[in-house]
Amino acid sequence: MALPASSAHATTVHVGCSVPALVEAITTANSSPGADTLRLASKCTYRLTSPDTANPANGLPAITSDVTIDGNGATITRALSAPAFRILLVADTGTLTLNKITISGGKATDCPLFPGEAICGGGINNQGTLTVNHSRVVHNAADTAADNLFVEGGGIDSDGTATLNDTEVSDNTALFSGTTPSSADGGGIANDGPLTVNHSRVHHNTVRVTANPESLAFGAGLAAFAPTTVKNSIISNNLASAPGGTARGALSNGAPPPGEMIVTDTVIRDNTTSAPGGSALGGAIANNAKLSMNRTRILGNHATAPGGGTAGGGAIRSGAFGDLTLSSSTVRGNTASAPDGGTARGGGIDNPTGGTVTTDHTWIGENTAKATGGTARGGGVFNAVGSTTLNKSSVTGNKAGDGGGIFKESGTVTLNNSAVEHNKPNNCAPPDQVPGCTG
Incomplete structure (x- = not known):
């Protein structure tokens, strides 16, 4: 047996x-x-x-x-x-x-x-x-x-x-x-x-x-x-x-479909993306896939490209395949900096190549795009080709060479019950390109 x-x-x-x-x-x-x-x-x-x-x-x-x-x-x-x-x-x-x-x-x-x-x-x-x-x-x-x-x-x-x-x-x-x-x-x-x-x-x-x-x-x-x-x-x-190449965010998301990154109740702060003479894209976050962020604070991050480089997104850079949703979150005090004749875009959020950005009950405030001797656009948000939709959100206290709040080069920017105010030197640029934004 x-x-x-x-x-x-x-x-x-x-x-x-x-x-x-x-x-x-x-x-x-x-x-x-x-x-x-x-x-x-x-x-x-x-x-x-x-x-x-x-x-x-x-x-x-x-x-x-x-x-x-x-x-x-x-x-x-x-x-x-x-x-x-x-x-x-x-x-x-x-x-x-x-x-x-x-x-x-x-x-x-x-x-x-x-x-x-x-x-x-x-x-x-x-x-x-x-x-x-x-x-x-x-x-x-x-x-x-x-x-x-x-x-x-x-x-x-x-x-x-x-x-x-x-x-x-x-x-x-x-x-x-x-x-x-x-x-x-x-x-x-x-x-x-x-x-x-x-x-x-x-x-x-x-x-x-x-x-x-x-x-x-x-x-x-x-x-x-x-x-x-x-x-x-x-x-x-x-x-x-x-140096001379491409540097991207401290948190980088490239999960292929149907993958998704979900970030909740998290602080992303004081990170630096540096590319002297190159491209620094997203001081905190570089997203080129589906990303949902809820009750998250993105604070004091830096994208810097001295030597005539390009700095895009002091806080967030959304790529061509990026699908970003920010809910009940804060994007504050971030900087895109390109000294020495470079280009700075989106001190808060840079959406330059066809991605989709949607915010809900989110504050984009006190961010800066600066480029000594160069071009600095979109202290709060820069948009080109793709679409940015702000729902019940605010863009306040941001700074840039032009479009202190929002700079829309192309694509679509939509404001739904959202305030864009107290930005320097202006709230939105070029004039009359962002419906509902004045000053």
């Missing part, structure tokens, strides 16, 4: 404060049936000095089963003297939950989704399912000087499904320093799979490329290429730099 198969039970393992103990625990968990919890030594620093023997691109064995790591305030980091490797890889068969842990010092050398084409996921690369709770992902890097590669996800690169809860992603970098045209995106996070960010902080991350007119740096905080939800979070003080 056949005996009944034994059922898989969850197992909890206490891991001593040593790297060999952690490696052994992960290896055992991967080979055992059922879910496993690894409880790390309280506040221990697991300092990795050499990569995983089976896959030297990673510091620890790849997660291939259902594993929870309870950090107890511990840190897993790469030693400064160690060769380059990321900290963790979640394989496509893996499910990893991280609780109360810091992941730091990782330096990616490959990219599982784009082998031979990119460097990605300095701290964590996720091909399966990743959940990060009450944790920190800090001081990791995806960078390369090798030509004909791109870089993505300095802190986290997620190609599977990922959720971040009450987590800090900061001081990570995605850097391309080669000589050929290339791109760097997702200084903090890049996602090619579904992503949810709850009650988290994404700050002081950087994307940078070597000076080249064909290179791009974007999504210094978060670069999304799949459906993404951001709730009750802060995205701040991130930097995108592309």
Whole structure:
């Protein structure tokens, strides 16, 4: 008579404060049936000095089963003297939950989704399912000087499904320093799979490329290429730099249809997009897909292009395929700046290439478009080709060389129960191009 198969039970393992103990625990968990919890030594620093023997691109064995790591305030980091490797890889068969842990010092050398084409996921690369709770992902890097590669996800690169809860992603970098045209995106996070960010902080991350007119740096905080939800979070003080090239917003959305980014109850502030002699597009947000923003504040961001460049959208730049809805939100105190004879458009919102922008109960105020010796238009809003509709909204206290409130170069601007007033030097330009706007 056949005996009944034994059922898989969850197992909890206490891991001593040593790297060999952690490696052994992960290896055992991967080979055992059922879910496993690894409880790390309280506040221990697991300092990795050499990569995983089976896959030297990673510091620890790849997660291939259902594993929870309870950090107890511990840190897993790469030693400064160690060769380059990321900290963790979640394989496509893996499910990893991280609780109360810091992941730091990782330096990616490959990219599982784009082998031979990119460097990605300095701290964590996720091909399966990743959940990060009450944790920190800090001081990791995806960078390369090798030509004909791109870089993505300095802190986290997620190609599977990922959720971040009450987590800090900061001081990570995605850097391309080669000589050929290339791109760097997702200084903090890049996602090619579904992503949810709850009650988290994404700050002081950087994307940078070597000076080249064909290179791009974007999504210094978060670069999304799949459906993404951001709730009750802060995205701040991130930097995108592309000298002579194109730099785009700290939050970049390119989720293909029918994907959508939804941002709710979030603050996006003090981010900078810089492209000396190039194009700086969207100090806070660069959108070229469907984006819905609700009860969100976009404050004090900068798009700057000195040396005769173009700065578009101190807060938001909407691309040709952008479909942006702002509800009960604030766009305040942002700047598009192009000194040295450049062009500045849309201190608040720049919609220049055929996108659609709709606001409802939203204030666009105290934004500035400035270009010393150049052209500055649309302190609050700049519109060309596409359409902008303002419903029960206000555009007040903005400044530009012309069209202090709104500049409509072409396309359609519609005001529905909306006020455009107290802007300098005028409210709308050219005269009589925005129905319902005077002065």
